[in-house]
Amino acid sequence: MSQKPSTIRAVKGTRDLLPPETALWQRIERECRHVLSAYNFEEIRTPVLEQTALFARSVGAETDIVSKEMYTFEDRDHQLLTLRPEATASVVRAYIERGLSNEGRIQKLYYLGPMFRRERPQKGRYRQFYQIGAEVLGSDHPLIDAETLEMLMLLLERLGLKQSSLLLNSVGCSRCRPEYVKLLRRELEPVKSRMCADCQRRIETNPLRVLDCKVEADQPIIGRLPSILDHLCPECRQHFETVTSELKRRGIPYEITVRLVRGLDYYTRTTFEIIHGELGAQNALLGGGRYDGLSEILGGAPTPGFGFAIGEDRLALAVEAAHSLEAQTRPDAYIAWMGESALAPALELARSLRREGFRVEIGFEPVKLKKMLGQASRLRARFAIIMGEEELASGRLQVKDMEAGQQEQVAPELIGPYLWERLKA
RNA sequence: GUGAGCGUAGCUCAGCUUGGUAGAGCGCCAGACUGUGGAUCUGGACGUCGCGGGUUCGAAUCCCGUCGCUCACCCCA
Numbered sequence: 393m394s395q396k397p398s399t400i401r402a403v404k405g406t407r408d409l410l411p412p413e414t415a416l417w418q419r420i421e422r423e424c425r426h427v428l429s430a431y432n433f434e435e436i437r438t439p440v441l442e443q444t445a446l447f448a449r450s451v452g453a454e455t456d457i458v459s460k461e462m463y464t465f466e467d468r469d470h471q472l473l474t475l476r477p478e479a480t481a482s483v484v485r486a487y488i489e490r491g492l493s494n495e496g497r498i499q500k501l502y503y504l505g506p507m508f509r510r511e512r513p514q515k516g517r518y519r520q521f522y523q524i525g526a527e528v529l530g531s532d533h534p535l536i537d538a539e540t541l542e543m544l545m546l547l548l549e550r551l552g553l554k555q556s557s558l559l560l561n562s563v564g565c566s567r568c569r570p571e572y573v574k575l576l577r578r579e580l581e582p583v584k585s586r587m588c589a590d591c592q593r594r595i596e597t598n599p600l601r602v603l604d605c606k607v608e609a610d611q612p613i614i615g616r617l618p619s620i621l622d623h624l625c626p627e628c629r630q631h632f633e634t635v636t637s638e639l640k641r642r643g644i645p646y647e648i649t650v651r652l653v654r655g656l657d658y659y660t661r662t663t664f665e666i667i668h669g670e671l672g673a674q675n676a677l678l679g680g681g682r683y684d685g686l687s688e689i690l691g692g693a694p695t696p697g698f699g700f701a702i703g704e705d706r707l708a709l710a711v712e713a714a715h716s717l718e719a720q721t722r723p724d725a726y727i728a729w730m731g732e733s734a735l736a737p738a739l740e741l742a743r744s745l746r747r748e749g750f751r752v753e754i755g756f757e758p759v760k761l762k763k764m765l766g767q768a769s770r771l772r773a774r775f776a777i778i779m780g781e782e783e784l785a786s787g788r789l790q791v792k793d794m795e796a797g798q799q800e801q802v803a804p805e806l807i808g809p810y811l812w813e814r815l816k817a
Numbered sequence: 818g819u820g821a822g823c824g825u826a827g828c829u830c831a832g833c834u835u836g837g838u839a840g841a842g843c844g845c846c847a848g849a850c851u852g853u854g855g856a857u858c859u860g861g862a863c864g865u866c867g868c869g870g871g872u873u874c875g876a877a878u879c880c881c882g883u884c885g886c887u888c889a890c891c892c893c894a
Contacts, residue, residue: 401885456892456893461892478894507894511892512818512819512890512891513887514887514888515887515889517892517893524894590891654893656893665894672888672889673888673889673890674893674894676893678894679893679894700894701894702894703893703894705894706894707894728852728853728854730852760851760852761852761854762850762852762853763854764853764854765853765854766854769854769855770855776854778852778853780852790852790853792854794854797853797854797855
């Protein structure tokens with residue numbers, strides 16, 4: 393009467409990353425770290441768990457992220473904790489808390505790891521998703537914006553993602569944006585009744601979002617709305633002009649997209665997004681911008697900042713679609729042994745090759761050579777090393793090139809150099 | 818939170834309209850080939866048809882419910 397226990401599944405919106413996909417992720421992360429370090433970014437690791445107030449204050453209590461997407465729970469000491477929905481707030485918190493401003497230089501920090509948002513999963517959108525991001529803290533110089541965008545374009549180039557487009561906008565600062573929002577409301581009020589239900593709501597809650605509406609019927613109205621770029625204060629306008637002219641100087645193509653309104657309250661001035669086809673509806677590969685007021689919101693000294701976050705899940709989707717990276721891992725050698733007397737020397741050979749850094753596999757069951765070679769073939773091993781009684785007697789092992797199908801006799805102590813010579817090609 | 822599509826072998830899927838013994842390809846195992854993989858041929862194993870209920874002599878198939886997955890809306894990375 394034993395009943396089969398029900399199986400436990402991964403939580404909705406979370407998933408296991410398995411080989412060979414993990415190999416692809418490792419390659420992506422390696423490229424990212426390489427490019428980030430070329431621009432002298434250093435890694436920071438912050439907790440996944442933070443006080444809820446951190447996000448409520450930085451991201452904005454009225455945003456979708458905070459109002460309905462956070463994983464929040466009360467700890468046993470009644471503290472409200474949240475699984476981070478993004479990491480910029482944590483980095484700025486650490487910057488303030490650990491006194492990094494006292495080091496008297498611009499801080500360039502990067503991070504990577506899981507974030508959590510309780511959204512309905514779909515292609516490229518998960519409840520546990522991964523971001524690779526970076527922040528530049530301590531300067532509002534527009535060259536930071538331009539140089540960081542330059543770095544991102546280099547990264548995408550190195551990952552073989554040619555057809556990505558950079559969308560660029562400025563959302564102004566705490567001085568000019570409220571003026572523009574007021575103007576927008578004034579313009580929208582008379583035509584409100586002709587707009588979609590969502591927009592009617594947005595006019596009240598967040599008029600900037602109206603610009604991002606995709607309803608066909610609303611487009612004529614949206615097209616006639618004033619552009620924020622025409623209503624920036626002189627400082628913001630100057631900043632934006634420097635960013636765009638620096639991008640031109642670097643030959644980086646971009647599209648000014650006035651409807652690019654980011655969903656986090658802390659953004660000021662430059663905002664951007666890089667989108668990619670092949671990603672489905674969630675086509676934003678990465679996004680970011682400037683947040684000159686965030687430090688103060690979190691109780692720190694005024695500290696301008698600029699940052700971005702790459703959706704690693706989406707990056708992996710795009711790289712996969714582009715077939716630009718080889719994800720397969722394959723053993724350098726498979727050791728096929730025959731007869732109990734060959735097992736000990738075979739294990740010894742495996743050990744020494746592995747100590748030399750080769751990726752080596754060996755089976756433990758005494759099965760037929762045919763089966764061992766079949767296993768080597770299935771693992772896509774580059775070479776099979778055959779050792780049976782004959783080889784042990786003669787002191788010459790058979791090294792078989794699994795692709796060419798040819799084999800040579802090699803003395804055991806020369807196998808390392810033999811493999812090294814052929815694998816580096 | 819809303820909507821749509823889909824759950825059948827390890828994988829990809831057919832079968833469902835018109836109810837009647839659960840299928841194919843790939844993969845896996847074995848042999849042909851006792852120390853040489855990939856190719857070919859032959860044979861083999863494998864399913865509570867997501868789950869629960871209903872209709873029926875009989876349900877993978879029709880109906881209801883439920884869970885899950887996927888995509889889209891929304892929003893964002």
